[in-house]
Amino acid sequence: MAPFALLAAAACHHARLSDLATLAQVIGEFLSLSLFSLGGGNTLLAEYHHLSVNVFCWLTDSQFADLYALAEAAPGPSSMIVGLLGLGAGWPDGPALALLSGYGAELAILLPSTLVMVLACLRWRQMEHSPWRIAFERGLGPITLGILFSVGLKIVRTADVTRAGALSVPGVIVSVVVCVLMLRTRISPLWFMAIAGGLGALGIINR
Amino acid sequence: MTEADPPTMTPVPPAAPPSHRHLFLGMLQVALSAFGGGLSAWSQRIVVEQKRWMTNEQFLTGLTVARLFPGPNQINMAVYIGAEFRGLSGALVALAGMLLVPFTLLMGLGLLYFSVHELPAIDRVLAGVVAAAAGMALSMGFKILDQYWKDPMALLLALVVFLALSFTHLRLIPVVLISAPLAMAWYWPRHPQ
Numbered sequence: 001m002a003p004f005a006l007l008a009a010a011a012c013h014h015a016r017l018s019d020l021a022t023l024a025q026v027i028g029e030f031l032s033l034s035l036f037s038l039g040g041g042n043t044l045l046a047e048y049h050h051l052s053v054n055v056f057c058w059l060t061d062s063q064f065a066d067l068y069a070l071a072e073a074a075p076g077p078s079s080m081i082v083g084l085l086g087l088g089a090g091w092p093d094g095p096a097l098a099l100l101s102g103y104g105a106e107l108a109i110l111l112p113s114t115l116v117m118v119l120a121c122l123r124w125r126q127m128e129h130s131p132w133r134i135a136f137e138r139g140l141g142p143i144t145l146g147i148l149f150s151v152g153l154k155i156v157r158t159a160d161v162t163r164a165g166a167l168s169v170p171g172v173i174v175s176v177v178v179c180v181l182m183l184r185t186r187i188s189p190l191w192f193m194a195i196a197g198g199l200g201a202l203g204i205i206n207r
Numbered sequence: 208m209t210e211a212d213p214p215t216m217t218p219v220p221p222a223a224p225p226s227h228r229h230l231f232l233g234m235l236q237v238a239l240s241a242f243g244g245g246l247s248a249w250s251q252r253i254v255v256e257q258k259r260w261m262t263n264e265q266f267l268t269g270l271t272v273a274r275l276f277p278g279p280n281q282i283n284m285a286v287y288i289g290a291e292f293r294g295l296s297g298a299l300v301a302l303a304g305m306l307l308v309p310f311t312l313l314m315g316l317g318l319l320y321f322s323v324h325e326l327p328a329i330d331r332v333l334a335g336v337v338a339a340a341a342g343m344a345l346s347m348g349f350k351i352l353d354q355y356w357k358d359p360m361a362l363l364l365a366l367v368v369f370l371a372l373s374f375t376h377l378r379l380i381p382v383v384l385i386s387a388p389l390a391m392a393w394y395w396p397r398h399p400q
Contacts, residue, residue: 034277036383041279042347046372047379066324066333067317069340074316075242076309079279083310087317095318102314110302113278114286118298120276121290124268131396137275139390141354142361143383146368149348152341153373159341171338178342183349192339200335207334 012057017089017101026056026089030082030108037113039144041079046147046154048085053158058089062207065159073193082109152179162207170205222259224292227300233258234285234304242309246281254288261288282306364390 015022029051037044045068052058059067067088071081086105090098120127127133160171178192199205225233233253240249247270255266269291273283282305289301323329355361368386371377 032380036380037277037279038383039351040274041282042344044379045344050378062330062333062337063324065337065341066320068344069333069336070316070320071313072340072343073336074309074313076238076306076313077246077279077281079282080306080310080313083314084317084320087314087321091321098318098321099314102317103310106306106310110278110282113276113283114298114302115295117273117276117278117283117286118290118295120272121269121287121298122294124272132391133275135391135395138394139387139392141351142358142364143368143386143390145348145351145355145361146365147372147379147383148351149365149369150372152345152348155344156341159337168334168338171334171341174335174338175342175345178339179345179349182343182346189339189343192342193336196335196339197332198335200332200338201328203331205335205338206331 012054014058014092015056015089016092017097018093022056026051027104027108029055030105031112034109034112035116037079037109038140039148041077043144043147043151044079045081045151048081049154049158052085052088056089058085058091061158061161062163063088065155068155068159069193073190079109080106082106168205168207170199171207174199174205225258225260227293227297229258230289230293230297230301231304233260234288234301235308237285238305238308247284250281250284250288260292265291360393364393 015026017023017026033044033047036047049064053061053064067081067084071078071084074080083102083106087098087102089105090101093101156172156175157167160168160175162168174196178189178196181187181192182189196205237246237250237253240253251263251266254260255263261269269284269287270280273280273287276283278286282302285301285305286298289297289299291297293300324333355365364386368382371382372379
């Protein structure tokens with residue numbers, strides 16, 4: 001895994017949004033992903049990682065993990081992480097363009113799903129008892145389940161690694177403990193992040 | 208849209224449909240109240256109990272639609288509320304009310320992050336924080352696993368999708384485009400009402 005990651009990193013260049021062809025490609029990617037945000041949007045996290053780290057090379061693995069944590073900790077829907085990715089994409093061009101690209105990215109990811117949602121509201125009474133609606137709801141559930149497990153694994157493999165690309169054992173232990181606590185208790189996840197941040201400051205978890 | 212509804216059993220009559228301005232301000236109020244979490248509970252409290260724009264049944268229907276269609280659930284719920292009263296423009300206004308403040312705050316935090324994340328002290332703290340955040344991501348699948356436990360076909364579908372996304376180079380869109388029609392065919396209602 002490690003040599004492959006290094007090789008990919010060497011070949012990767014930050015795709016600048018000032019290049020109009022790149023900009024059009026980026027907007028197209030986000031617009032089309034929007035319609036595939038099943039089960040509340042977190043299903044797209046692995047795709048966001050793929051685009052921003054592997055395809056467009058705006059972020060490193062650790063930066064992506066940082067931004068995910070930031071979006072989870074901040075108030076509001078955590079799907080706003082897309083704005084942070086846009087910010088990272090525009091950062092080399094200065095804060096003003098970074099902000100513009102952040103707002104633009106969020107707009108692109110929300111626009112198609114919003115339009116579909118408006119149509120759904122207007123046509124819901126015809127749709128409610130249609131066999132298509134029932135099959136869609138029942139069939140997409142298990143697919144969402146599979147995607148969420150794969151997203152969880154991807155985020156763990158992105159967050160709990162050292163700079164050299166090796167798995168961080170203390171990091172994985174903390175992730176598994178937090179996962180169990182999330183399922184078994186109603187403690188606010190902000191506490192877990194604060195305590196884990198303390199463990200990081202003490203050097204118990206590092207990367 | 209509501210005049211076609213059968214009479215509902217709610218004790219309080221609904222208020223007049225909100226204007227664009229009221230939609231924006233109402234969703235802004237939801238967003239500000241929900242600082243610290245519980246967005247959908249606040250949304251219900253403000254839209255149903257306080258402003259009486261919708262009955263509880265209407266609100267729950269909205270949640271069903273919001274969960275079914277693509278997009279983040281709470282954001283879709285804002286779209287539903289806006290569209291219900293003022294169509295597309297209402298949806299956009301409600302969306303703006305819901306997102307403007309939290310998103311602008313997040314962009315501020317993001318700018319701060321990109322300015323300071325290379326400081327060693329910050330990086331050490333973040334190394335810990337991301338481990339906890341990864342645990343949250345890991346819990347998402349387990350949270351909904353229970354409801355599929357007695358359905359072997361659902362578990363098989365989930366397993367195949369998981370394996371395809373985690374251990375092959377296939378991306379999400381092709382995997383969904385192939386698996387969704389198969390899953391829909393399997394779950395097609397056999398006894399139409």
